[in-house]
Structure formats: structure tokens, C-alpha cells
Amino acid sequence: MDHEQRTKVSEQLNPEWAARVVRNIGVVEADFFHAAGHLSERMMAEALLAIEKVVTPPWILVENEWMPQVVCPEWKMTRGVGTGDMWLQLSEISHDEDENEHTWIAAATKTGPSFLCIEVVFRKGLQDHAEAIVRDDKAVAALLKQGFAREDESFAMYLPFQIPAEKLAQGFEQNDLTAVVAPFGKAMAQAMAARPLLDKLLEQVREAAKRK
Structure with a gap:
């Protein structure tokens, strides 16, 4: 960090x-360690269970650490081997340019610089074509009406959801997060139900890739 950066940081401090923070540093450190570790891991593990409950054939669940993917056989790659041309994924979208460390708890409750969502993800070779299609308001109008959102910077298509912080706190108090993490599964089910619209989106992206 150079002098100019240090000056900028010092000016931003209240x-x-x-x-x-300094007077309570012991509590701050302990709480963050607990939130980033056990609490976040417990919540995400139960979120995975909530998603597993709604994924039924022909859909296939692929566990990918804390970012499970849900794959449709008809979306498989036309060439090569991989997850598919497109899939649904529990994702984190961040607006933190400095990429400061935060917790899954903050992302799920939307109390930090990022948030969790069910994202429509395209394989690397189709991403540029997908972005061009998603930029087109008409191409995604039906999905937007179904509750999907479009990220302003990356133009990612995703289905938003949020876990109320107080409900999550109560879930931990009661040592039962089953009802609290239900929105994870509900959002995935809602995304899967939009398959006809997602099929059309993928068809447009594939056609755009062929014309390239």
C-alpha cells in the first residue's frame, strides 16, 4: 500500500x-471467527440439504463445495465433456471492489457487500454470447417477469432471495435451521420451474455462438 492509498484509507475512517472497534477488538475478532467458520458452515450445509430436497429427475445435483450446481440433461454440452452449456448454481454476487473478507451469513442476510442467489451460469465458451443476449431487454423480459434479475455490471441472470437476519438468529437459538434455510430450496425450485424460458434463453445463446 503506497502513501496515497494509506492517506485515502485514513480519511475514510470514522x-x-x-x-x-479497538475497545471491543476481542469480541469483534471472536465473533467474526465464529461467524465466518462454524455459523456460516452450518447454514450452508443445511442450505444444501434444502436444495437437495427440491432437485428431482431429470434434474441432477452436482455438489461443488458451497456452490452446488443443478444440471438439466438437455443443457449438456453439444461437444466435449463438462457440467453443461448452462446450469443453475447457488452463487454469490459481490459489489466489493476491494474484495474484503466477509461471511456467508452476511451474504445470505444481505448485510454485507455481497448477496446469495440462484444464478443462471453458462460455460466459459458461451459467456460472451450469453452476455450479449442477456443485455437485450426483449430476450430476458419473460424471465424478469418471473422474478429473475439482471446484474448491472456482469449482466448475470439470477433469482434473488434473502434470509432475514433475525429469523436466522432465532434458528440458531433454537438449534434448528430447517425452516430458516427453506428460501434456498424455494429459490432453486422457482428457477427450475422456469425451465421453458431458460430453454429459450439457451437456444438463443447457442444460435449466437454458431453465427460467430
Whole structure:
């Protein structure tokens, strides 16, 4: 970090906030460690179970660490071997340019610089074509009406959802997160139900790739 960057950081610091953090640094460190570790891992493990419950044939669940993918056989790659031309994935979208460390808890409750969603993901070779299609308001109008959203910067298509922080806190108090993580499964089920529209989206992306 150079002098200019250090100066910028120091100017952004709120003196009262800085003093409060320092005076409570022991609690801050312990709480963050717990939130980033056990609490986030517990929540994400149960979120995976919620998603597993709604994934039925012909859909296939692919566990990918904390970002499970749901694949449709008809979306498989036309050439080669891979996850597919397109799939649904539990994703994190971040607006944190500095990529500061945060927790899955903050992402799920939308209390940090990122949020969780069910994203429509395309394989690398189709991503540029997909972005061009998703930029077209008419091409994604039906999906937007079905509750999907379009990210302003990356033009990712995703289905948003949120876990209320207080409900999550109550779930941990009761040592039962089953009802709290239900939105994970509900969002995935909603995305899967939009398959006819997603089929059309993939068809447009594939056609665009052929014309290239």
C-alpha cells in the first residue's frame, strides 16, 4: 500500500467507529471467527440439504463445495465433456471492489457487500454470447417477469432471495435451521420451474455462438 492509498484509507475512517472497534477488538475478532467458520458452515450445509430436497429427475445435483450446481440433461454440452452449456448454481454476487473478507451469513442476510442467489451460469465458451443476449431487454423480459434479475455490471441472470437476519438468529437459538434455510430450496425450485424460458434463453445463446 503506497502513501496515497494509506492517506485515502485514513480519511475514510470514522474516528468514533475506529475507537469503538479497538475497545471491543476481542469480541469483534471472536465473533467474526465464529461467524465466518462454524455459523456460516452450518447454514450452508443445511442450505444444501434444502436444495437437495427440491432437485428431482431429470434434474441432477452436482455438489461443488458451497456452490452446488443443478444440471438439466438437455443443457449438456453439444461437444466435449463438462457440467453443461448452462446450469443453475447457488452463487454469490459481490459489489466489493476491494474484495474484503466477509461471511456467508452476511451474504445470505444481505448485510454485507455481497448477496446469495440462484444464478443462471453458462460455460466459459458461451459467456460472451450469453452476455450479449442477456443485455437485450426483449430476450430476458419473460424471465424478469418471473422474478429473475439482471446484474448491472456482469449482466448475470439470477433469482434473488434473502434470509432475514433475525429469523436466522432465532434458528440458531433454537438449534434448528430447517425452516430458516427453506428460501434456498424455494429459490432453486422457482428457477427450475422456469425451465421453458431458460430453454429459450439457451437456444438463443447457442444460435449466437454458431453465427460467430
